[in-house]
Amino acid sequence: MKYIDEFRSHDLAEKLAAAITRESATGRDYHVMEFCGGHTHAIFRYGVQDMMPANVHFVHGPGCPVCVLPVRRLDDAVELAERHNVLLCTYGDMMRVPGTKQRSLIRAKADGADIRMVYSTQDALKIARENPDRQIVFFAIGFETTTPPTAVAIIQAQKEGIENFSVFCNHVLTPAAIQHILQSPEVRDLGTVTIDGFLGPSHVSSVIGSQPYEFFTEEFQKPVVIAGFEPLDVMQSTLMLLRQINEGRHEVENEYKRVVNPEGNLKAQSIVAEVFELRSEFEWRGLGLVPYSALRIRDAYAAFDAEKRFGLSEKQSREVKSCECPAILRGVKKPTDCKLFGTVCTPDTPMGSCMVSSEGACAAYWTYGRYRSAQPEKSSKKGIAA
Amino acid sequence: MCLALPARIISIEADGLAVVALEGIKKSISLALVEDVTVGDYVLVHVGYALHKVSEEEAVRTLAMMAEAGVLSEQLEEIEGAEA
Amino acid sequence: MNAFDPSITDNANKIDMTHGSGGRAMASLIRDLFHKHLVNPHLSAGNDGAVLELPPGRIVVSTDGHVISPLFFPGGDIGCLAVHGTVNDVAMMGAKPLYLTAGFILEEGFPIPDLERIISSMAGAARDAGVHVVTGDTKVVEKGKGDGVFITTTGVGVVGDNIRLQGDLARPGDKILVSGTLGDHGVAILSTRQNLEFETEIRSDTAALHGLVAVMLEAVPDIRVLRDPTRGGLAATLNEIAQQSHVGMILDERFVPIKPDVAAACELLGLDPLYVANEGKLIAICPASEAQSLCDVMRGHPHGADAAIVGEVVEDQANMVQMRTKFGGARVVDWIAGEQLPRIC
Numbered sequence: 168m169k170y171i172d173e174f175r176s177h178d179l180a181e182k183l184a185a186a187i188t189r190e191s192a193t194g195r196d197y198h199v200m201e202f203c204g205g206h207t208h209a210i211f212r213y214g215v216q217d218m219m220p221a222n223v224h225f226v227h228g229p230g231c232p233v234c235v236l237p238v239r240r241l242d243d244a245v246e247l248a249e250r251h252n253v254l255l256c257t258y259g260d261m262m263r264v265p266g267t268k269q270r271s272l273i274r275a276k277a278d279g280a281d282i283r284m285v286y287s288t289q290d291a292l293k294i295a296r297e298n299p300d301r302q303i304v305f306f307a308i309g310f311e312t313t314t315p316p317t318a319v320a321i322i323q324a325q326k327e328g329i330e331n332f333s334v335f336c337n338h339v340l341t342p343a344a345i346q347h348i349l350q351s352p353e354v355r356d357l358g359t360v361t362i363d364g365f366l367g368p369s370h371v372s373s374v375i376g377s378q379p380y381e382f383f384t385e386e387f388q389k390p391v392v393i394a395g396f397e398p399l400d401v402m403q404s405t406l407m408l409l410r411q412i413n414e415g416r417h418e419v420e421n422e423y424k425r426v427v428n429p430e431g432n433l434k435a436q437s438i439v440a441e442v443f444e445l446r447s448e449f450e451w452r453g454l455g456l457v458p459y460s461a462l463r464i465r466d467a468y469a470a471f472d473a474e475k476r477f478g479l480s481e482k483q484s485r486e487v488k489s490c491e492c493p494a495i496l497r498g499v500k501k502p503t504d505c506k507l508f509g510t511v512c513t514p515d516t517p518m519g520s521c522m523v524s525s526e527g528a529c530a531a532y533w534t535y536g537r538y539r540s541a542q543p544e545k546s547s548k549k550g551i552a553a
Numbered sequence: 554m555c556l557a558l559p560a561r562i563i564s565i566e567a568d569g570l571a572v573v574a575l576e577g578i579k580k581s582i583s584l585a586l587v588e589d590v591t592v593g594d595y596v597l598v599h600v601g602y603a604l605h606k607v608s609e610e611e612a613v614r615t616l617a618m619m620a621e622a623g624v625l626s627e628q629l630e631e632i633e634g635a636e637a
Numbered sequence: 638m639n640a641f642d643p644s645i646t647d648n649a650n651k652i653d654m655t656h657g658s659g660g661r662a663m664a665s666l667i668r669d670l671f672h673k674h675l676v677n678p679h680l681s682a683g684n685d686g687a688v689l690e691l692p693p694g695r696i697v698v699s700t701d702g703h704v705i706s707p708l709f710f711p712g713g714d715i716g717c718l719a720v721h722g723t724v725n726d727v728a729m730m731g732a733k734p735l736y737l738t739a740g741f742i743l744e745e746g747f748p749i750p751d752l753e754r755i756i757s758s759m760a761g762a763a764r765d766a767g768v769h770v771v772t773g774d775t776k777v778v779e780k781g782k783g784d785g786v787f788i789t790t791t792g793v794g795v796v797g798d799n800i801r802l803q804g805d806l807a808r809p810g811d812k813i814l815v816s817g818t819l820g821d822h823g824v825a826i827l828s829t830r831q832n833l834e835f836e837t838e839i840r841s842d843t844a845a846l847h848g849l850v851a852v853m854l855e856a857v858p859d860i861r862v863l864r865d866p867t868r869g870g871l872a873a874t875l876n877e878i879a880q881q882s883h884v885g886m887i888l889d890e891r892f893v894p895i896k897p898d899v900a901a902a903c904e905l906l907g908l909d910p911l912y913v914a915n916e917g918k919l920i921a922i923c924p925a926s927e928a929q930s931l932c933d934v935m936r937g938h939p940h941g942a943d944a945a946i947v948g949e950v951v952e953d954q955a956n957m958v959q960m961r962t963k964f965g966g967a968r969v970v971d972w973i974a975g976e977q978l979p980r981i982c
Contacts, residue, residue, distance in 0.1 A: 168576060168901055170559035170595060170607055173616055177965045182623020184965075189626050204982060205555060214966015232982055258600070259978035273975075283832065286906075286979060287601025289583060290832040312555035313981065316602045319585045370555035373597055373605040396557075398964050403619050424611040426559075426597050432605055435586045514974030525907075526982060534969040555982050556907045576901035579836035598905075600981050 170425065174397030175213065183402040184218040190409045196222045199408055200498060201366040202345060204231030204526025205396040211531045213398035223405065226362060227531075229344055229453055229496040232309045232337075233260045233524040237450040239484040240337050241266040244306045247335060248272070248280035251477045254298060256291040257306035259284045264523050267484045288320035295324070295332040304473045305334045312370040314338040314462065315435040318442040321464065321471045335473040336464055339449060341371050342379045343460035347451075349387045353499050360498050364408040366401065367393040369423045376431025380419045388417045395423040442468050452486075452520060453496025492519035495528050502532040509533065557599035559607045562592050573598060652747040657777030670753055671773060674760035679736075679771035687771035689736055694795040699726035702789045708755065711825045712840030713916075715788055716758035721843050721916060722867070723792040724766050728847035729863045729919065731802045731854055732794030737763060739773040739790050744783035755786060766845040768792070794847075800854060806861035807882035811950040812928035814921045816849060816935055817842070817943040819871055820899040823913035827906065833979060835905070839898050844917030849940040853921065856934040862922040865915070872911040872970045874920055875958045885953020888960040888970065894943045907980035911960075912973050922950060 191197060201207055207227050210216055216225065229235050245266055248255040255272070262273045262284060276282040281301075285291050288305060295303040307317045317334060324332045345365065353360045367380055372393045380391045390411035394404030404422040411418060421427055442465060449461030464472040486492070490512070491505035502508050502521065512518040514530055521527035560573035560580070569584050573596065580598075587603045590596060596603035655662040672680060679687040703719040713721075720737065727734040739759070743752065763770055821842040828837045846865065853860060862882075866874040871893075879886050895910050903910045917940065923931050928946050935941030948960075958970040 168559075168897075168904065169561070170612055171904065173612075175964050177963060179616070179619050179623065180965045182626065183619055185630070186622040186626035189629065203555070212962075212968060213964040214962050214968050215964075217966040258981045260980045260982055262978055263975060284978065285832045286981075287583075287832075289601055294832075309982065310555060312557065312599055312604065315586050315604070316583075316600050319583065319602070368555075370557045370597070370599060370604065373557075398966075399619055400615075403615070403622065406622055422615065425608045425615060426605050432586065434588055435604065438586065514971075517974075524982070525980065534971045556980060558904055560905075575905055577838055577898040578901045578905060580905065 171397065174395065174399045176399065179399055180218060180402060183399065183406060187223065187402065187406050187409065188220045190406060190413065191220050191223050193413065196224060197409060197412060198224050198226050198361040198363045199366060199405055200226040200228045200362045201401070202228035202230040202341065203366070203368050203371070203396070204234070204524060205369065206366050206394060206401055207528065207531055208526045209396055209398050209401050211534070215398050215401055218402070223409070226360070226498045227528040228348070228498060229451065230310070230341065230368060231524050231526040232313070232339065233264055234492070234496060234520040234527050235339065235451045235453060236264070236308055236337055236520065237452045237484070238266050238486050239450065239482070242482055242484045243479050244335060245270055245272060245275050246479060246482070247304050247473065247477060248275050248282050251302070253302040253304045253477070254281045254283065254294065255304050255306055256283050256285045256294060258308065260524060261306060261308060263517065264520050265517055269518070288316045292320055292323060292329060292332060295329050299331060301331060303332050305332070307334050308337045310339060310341050310368070310371050311374045314439050314443065315374060318438045321442050321468050322438065324471055325468060330470070333471045333473040333476050334464065336443070336462060338443065338462045339451065340460050340462070341368055342382070343457055344451065344454060345383060347454050347457045347460070348497065349383065349389065351497060353497065362389065362498070363412050364390040364392070366404050366408065367391045367419070369393060369395045369400070369427065372423065372427040372431065374432050374435050377419055377421045377427055377429050384417045384419050390417045391419045393419070393421045393423050393427050395426070453493035487518040490519040492521045492529070495521055502529040505529070555599060557597045557604060559595045560598050562590060562594050562596060565592060571603070650749050652743045652749060652752065652777055653745055654777055654779070656743065657775060663775065667775065670756050674756045675763065675770040677769040677771065679769060680773070687736070689771065689793070691735070692795050694797050697727050697730045697732035697794045697796050698791065699723055699730070700789065700791040701726055702787065704784060704787050705826070706784060707829050708751070708785050710829055710841055713843040714755055714758050715786055716755035717762035718843050718916060719788040719790045720759055720762035720766060720768070721845050723790040724768060724845045724847055725865045725919070727792040727794040728845070728850045729802070729865055730794070730796055731800035731850065731863065732796035733851065734766065734768050734792050734794040734847050736793040737768050737770045737790050739770050739788060741773065741775045742783055742787040743775065743777045744785050745777055745780040747785050752786065762845065766847065799858060802860060802863050804862055804864065804878050804881035807878055807884050807922045807950045808861070809884055809950050809952040810925050811861060811922050812925050812946050813875070813886060813888070813948040813950065814923070814928065814932055814935065814944060814946050815871065815894065816846070816919045816921070816941040818894045818896045818899065819866070819915060819918065820895060820903065820910040820913035822916040823870070824899045824902045827902065833906065835902065837898055837902060839896065839902070842915055842917035844940055846917065846919050846940055849919070849935065849938045852934055852938055853931060857923055857927045857931045859927070860921055860923045860931065863919055865919050867916060868914050869973050870910070870912040870914055871920065872958065873973055875970070876972045878922065879956045879958055882950070883956060885951045885956055886948055886958045887951055888948035888958065890960050890963045892945050892947045894945050908977050911970055912977050925949070
């Protein structure tokens with residue numbers, strides 16, 4: 168597969184690993200936050216951590232849209248499917264995420280709710296065209312990457328007059344979340360979380376460009392390297408970050424130039440701006456209310472806004488009390504710090520979102536951490552990522 | 554997050570759709586979010602939409618940069634080895 | 638697509654409740670469809686059960702329910718799948734499969750021509766595998782209470798006294814072999830799934846494997862474990878064996894055979910091919926000293942042409958399956974949590 172296999176080459180990986188070892192041989196520790204779950208996934212799936220020196224630590228960030236969706240919004244989606252008798256379409260990622268009392272979409276489906284997994288917003292539109300007597304709601308989640316396809320569907324629905332289609336919008340914005348993490352007391356004042364630099368989002372940046380990150384490097388004096396999701400991209404970007412840290416620089420560098428340019432995809436941006444506007448605040452699981460961190464549907468397209476079409480009830484949404492997903496998403500705690508981890512909470516019986524998504528830190532630790540514990544001689548040599 | 558893959562456009566269809574190929578897998582996608590793409594181009598595909606063209610030139614450059622980092626590291630190793 | 642589209646045929650050509658009622662309609666369905674295609678003396682005798690002659694050896698019995706959507710898929714259909722699935726389960730015990738029984742649950746409104754296609758495919762698969770469908774049963778459920786057709790088959794076979802294949806016999810040092818490329822069946826099914834459609838030339842690998850098993854056991858009688866990695870794929874099956882045998886396993890990704898198109902489809906949908914289903918592949922575990930000769934024998938058989946040694950059994954109290962990645966790192970190949978769902982992030 169062109170542009171994929173080359174970026175998984177073993178030979179280059181060994182060379183980069185040697186270069187990283189050399190660059191990091193300074194006697195200090197390096198804490199690199201990979202914002203995106205895509206990076207987390209690559210680090211675990213390819214065993215990138217195994218090739219890193221012990222003093223280079225990956226701190227997993229909140230960049231997994233499944234993980235950061237607050238329970239309340241998931242409960243709303245379940246309510247739409249169950250109480251308002253809509254045909255709810257969503258991406259496969261959301262099916263198993265537990266809501267209040269562990270109620271997930273897959274359980275609602277088992278109880279008779281009509282919930283369909285789709286691959287694309289185009290599929291949701293198709294279902295709406297084929298079922299003119301039903302109300303079709305697309306449960307939209309995702310960052311800037313996934314937002315433009317939702318906008319296209321809404322514009323198309325208006326053009327074609329597909330009146331039985333609406334969108335339950337949960338699209339969120341990455342720069343707002345990064346800023347929130349950097350401003351959090353744990354990072355800024357208390358120093359309980361050390362972040363020396365960021366591996367910046369790759370596919371989000373294909374849409375928004377590399378410019379939005381300039382602010383962080385100036386304001387917070389932390390380097391950012393926009394990094395592709397293949398394992399060599401992660402290694403090369405880590406090397407670039409280490410160099411910046413060692414040289415005392417804090418710039419936005421772009422390792423993923425094959426897809427990301429400074430201004431991003433202008434056409435996609437204008438389509439998003441046509442349909443969506445900023446919410447003044449939005450709740451993120453783990454981060455709490457984050458100002459200007461999410462999008463809602465503009466009045467001009469209000470007819471396609473499921474929140475307006477169906478009066479959603481006030482509800483008492485509750486996370487499992489001792490679930491540490493929130494702290495884990497902020498990088499404050501490790502999955503192994505959670506009392507539920509590996510006992511009542513496993514991928515088979517997830518209590519929190521971080522155990523569901525294949526990009527979630529808990530799911531990754533569940534497999535990787537156990538592997539580590541089975542390899543004592545190795546973990547003592549290299550250490551486990553923070 | 555955001556599973557997206559580079560795939561080659563093999564035909565452009567009506568209604569802003571195109572067919573892309575990844576090895577022998579062919580899938581219909583929407584071109585609504587990109588401009589100026591033609592058959593033969595590689596595009597980044599996410600949830601059934603092309604998000605961005607993939608630049609061959611930049612891909613080659615990035616791979617060269619990776620190889621160089623390794624080579625540089627090896628050379629430094631040798632120099633230091635000789636000094637020691 | 639599901640071939641169960643009632644609009645394409647008229648009522649006279651569809652299953653209705655009388656076909657399961659024990660009356661004349663049922664008798665004619667059995668005679669005209671089942672006996673016509675699955676012809677053999679046991680079935681034609683029309684008795685409630687079959688009295689079977691068995692060669693010397695121990696009897697192996699296995700049963701499997703088959704539900705699949707769509708019923709007709711690239712490379713096969715539920716009919717041949719119902720034969721292959723059970724024949725393979727019997728074969729994985731080292732036995733020669735001889736007889737099958739078949740229970741059909743039909744949904745009211747199911748087109749009879751489609752049923753005939755399924756039964757004819759079943760008959761062809763049984764003929765090729767050298768087994769007879771000796772007794773069967775048909776029930777009809779109301780519309781909406783089934784998914785077209787469900788088929789349960791039970792297989793009977795005989796295994797020689799010298800053969801002992803069990804999931805708890807894997808020992809540290811043993812080698813792990815697979816008989817060919819992984820994930821073909823699951824990807825072929827996914828390619829037809831509504832809302833996921835993609836075009837591919839990948840076809841289901843559904844096949845009867847007892848022929849392959851026979852040559853393998855002849856060459857290496859002390860194979861320790863044979864198993865077919867169906868649901869949950871290679872990953873689930875190896876985890877099962879690791880737990881049964883109280884051992885760990887280490888795979889080498891470089892040698893795990895996966896077709897480029899299967900790998901591509903999995904990339905596209907965010908799936909891991911190690912967890913994708915197979916219907917015509919087997920996993921063998923044997924002593925290291927015999928692994929290469931076993932692999933050579935497998936490669937000489939049409940169903941084992943892409944056979945490979947993919948890993949080894951190790952001591953591990955945690956009974957984990959791990960894999961050295963092509964990239965150069967290591968990862969765990971864990972049990973799957975529920976069905977693998979296509980993902981976007």
